[in-house]
Amino acid sequence: GAGVSQSPRYKVAKRGQDVALRCDPISGHVSLFWYQQALGQGPEFLTYFQNEAQLDKSGLPSDRFFAERPEGSVSTLKIQRTQQEDSAVYLCASRRRGFMGGPYNEQFFGPGTRLTVL
């Protein structure tokens, strides 16, 4: 596909359930980001991958959150024992280059997965 895709688009979970959110970045993009967007807020950084290496996970709110990108393409964000405060839109973004500084290199965002925890 031409853009970043995410699945599922909507997920409803009961409190305590585990969920897995998938991101398919643009083919060939080196960098992949996960962001969390709570209602009425801007996206907040969760974690960053350069190829298969998770170089920054400082934004993950707790050890219930886990992300992986084992082959350097598709990524999965897993949330264990979901809580109501995990309800948010989870956005994935990819970027053609790795971390290089220099001129801004656009992050392309997917449509997000809206997670509702009941």
Next chain:
Amino acid sequence: DQQVKQNSPSLSVQEGRISILNCDYTNSMFDYFLWYKKYPAEGPTFLISISSIKDKNEDGRFTVFLNKSAKHLSLHIVPSQPGDSAVYFCAARSGSGGGNKLTFGTGTQLKVEL
């Protein structure tokens, strides 16, 4: 602490007039500032960026101004069109760390009326 702030949650302008969206930041280490536009049920899409060493960048109807001393930037849209109605996020890029992650403001809902 919120490092990027958009103090106006909404803005309404008439078609053809100028829209001015404002943003303030606190972190002097940001090296790029940018604006993303978001329609409902879609991801944010990149609009325009500006380096921290510049004070103005223009792209068609969109101009971003940066005032480093005031830690303030603004997005001007001239002339405004109904299709511009969306949520606009101001964001800043970290110069290092986090893979050049973005820090976003809370967004401003722009409504362009006929």
